[in-house]
Amino acid sequence: MNLISDRTSRIATENAFKVGPYIVALENAGHKVIKCNLGEPDFPLPAHVRDEVKAQLDKDNVHYCDPQGILPLRKAVAKYVGEARGLEYAPEQVVVFPGGKPPIGLCQQTYCNPGDEIIYPSPGFPIYESFINYVGARPVPLHLREELGFSFTGADLEKLITDKTKLIFMNFPSNPTGGVASREQLEEIADVIKRKCDPNIRIYSDEIYENILFDGSKNYSIASVAGMQEKTLIATGASKSYSWTGGRIGWVVFPSVDEALLFKNLNINYFSCIPPYNQEGARVAIESPLSKGSIAEMNTAFEQRRDFVVNALNNMPGVECQLPKGAFYVFPNIAGVVRNMKIDEAFAALPKDMQKKTSPSTLFQMFLLWNYQVATMDRKSFGQIGAENMHYLRLSIATGMEDLKIGMQRMADAIADEAGFAKFMEAQEHFS
Numbered sequence: 537m538n539l540i541s542d543r544t545s546r547i548a549t550e551n552a553f554k555v556g557p558y559i560v561a562l563e564n565a566g567h568k569v570i571k572c573n574l575g576e577p578d579f580p581l582p583a584h585v586r587d588e589v590k591a592q593l594d595k596d597n598v599h600y601c602d603p604q605g606i607l608p609l610r611k612a613v614a615k616y617v618g619e620a621r622g623l624e625y626a627p628e629q630v631v632v633f634p635g636g637k638p639p640i641g642l643c644q645q646t647y648c649n650p651g652d653e654i655i656y657p658s659p660g661f662p663i664y665e666s667f668i669n670y671v672g673a674r675p676v677p678l679h680l681r682e683e684l685g686f687s688f689t690g691a692d693l694e695k696l697i698t699d700k701t702k703l704i705f706m707n708f709p710s711n712p713t714g715g716v717a718s719r720e721q722l723e724e725i726a727d728v729i730k731r732k733c734d735p736n737i738r739i740y741s742d743e744i745y746e747n748i749l750f751d752g753s754k755n756y757s758i759a760s761v762a763g764m765q766e767k768t769l770i771a772t773g774a775s776k777s778y779s780w781t782g783g784r785i786g787w788v789v790f791p792s793v794d795e796a797l798l799f800k801n802l803n804i805n806y807f808s809c810i811p812p813y814n815q816e817g818a819r820v821a822i823e824s825p826l827s828k829g830s831i832a833e834m835n836t837a838f839e840q841r842r843d844f845v846v847n848a849l850n851n852m853p854g855v856e857c858q859l860p861k862g863a864f865y866v867f868p869n870i871a872g873v874v875r876n877m878k879i880d881e882a883f884a885a886l887p888k889d890m891q892k893k894t895s896p897s898t899l900f901q902m903f904l905l906w907n908y909q910v911a912t913m914d915r916k917s918f919g920q921i922g923a924e925n926m927h928y929l930r931l932s933i934a935t936g937m938e939d940l941k942i943g944m945q946r947m948a949d950a951i952a953d954e955a956g957f958a959k960f961m962e963a964q965e966h967f968s
């Protein structure tokens with residue numbers, strides 16, 4: 537009898553958490569590491585939210601509460617999510633979760649039987665793909681097209697839809713590409729969904745970066761297209777908009793109250809409830825007019841850093857980087873670097889079992905980390921299926937400008953260091 541279930545052996549992970557111990561090892565050895573791997577804003581929690589959480593703790597608001605989420609927060613979410621998208625929602629359609637991540641797996645478990653197909657963006661947030669194998673559904677990656685600003689057309693989606701398609705994940709603004717969808721594009725995608733999918737299809741619209749937008753871009757939701765509200769779940773939360781990843785507050789607005797109640801019951805089974813003092817803080821974050829200012833301040837800094845980093849990357853031989861319109865990541869194509877530095881040849885020479893654990897972009901990521909102390913994420917960390925010959929890195933710009941300047945210089949030096957890379961390969965260490 538095996539100790540661990542088959543199901544558990546099928547779950548993958550989020551590599552952003554895997555790089556952390558490598559960084560600690562380098563720091564303990566006395567290095568300054570430039571952290572372009574982080575998926576969280578590097579700003580403090582806005583003071584008005586912090587004050588509310590403190591006041592709630594002083595009121596001893598630390599006991600069990602409504603497993604669906606406290607009513608004042610659900611009312612605030614229903615109004616805020618609805619108004620921003622021209623839709624109406626009742627607080628009964630809202631469920632609060634411990635962050636934006638838990639509902640991803642819970643939705644797959646709730647809507648999909650084994651064998652059902654789940655379409656998700658690749659590159660995309662790794663948890664979409666990770667959970668699909670765990671729940672026994674069939675993963676169907678939708679490869680985003682670089683030439684379309686890392687998005688996809690209705691025709692791209694149409695090719696993947698079958699009578700088994702049950703759930704479609706969408707994520708704009710996107711992690712890891714920063715891509716943002718236009719209203720026309722969403723209308724075209726919605727048209728395909730309405731024509732081709734079973735009426736019981738569900739669209740999981742992950743809009744957690746809804747407020748992190750540049751160049752006057754807007755967040756459009758597929759739920760706002762006629763006939764889509766009743767098929768779409770809108771998932772957002774407090775982690776990114778209010779720089780509060782440790783607060784663990786996220787929420788989903790469901791197409792129906794009945795569906796919301798199913799998730800309330802899952803919350804009862806898994807979490808009992810979400811810390812009420814943080815939920816009150818999230819309510820203030822949503823309702824306070826001060827939040828607009830703190831978000832704008834953050835976006836101004838991200839936009840300046842984005843401009844600097846994209847320009848620096850495009851000046852490096854072999855690197856091509858688009859200008860993202862939202863989120864706080866840039867996603868350079870490093871195919872030229874892989875070729876120029878003969879990383880593809882080094883990869884091809886590795887034993888097959890090692891090839892499975894790494895990739896050309898992983899080898900460059902690791903060389904950059906261990907030899908030049910710049911932490912980034914590789915392409916493989918954002919969906920593995922069908923991504924074998926895709927050479928990209930994700931760099932987070934949630935790091936101060938001074939560090940980004942050092943990071944870009946180090947990366948330019950690494951790209952020029954073909955001999956150093958050859959030595960890195962000879963050492964047979966840190967390949968993944």
Ligand SMILES: Cc1ncc(COP(=O)(O)O)c(C=O)c1O
Nearest residue numbers: 575635636637661711744773775
């Ligand atoms: C696309 C996307 N969805 C969900 C999450 C999860 O956010 P949270 O920290 O609120 O669980 C993240 C975090 O990086 C993300 O990038």
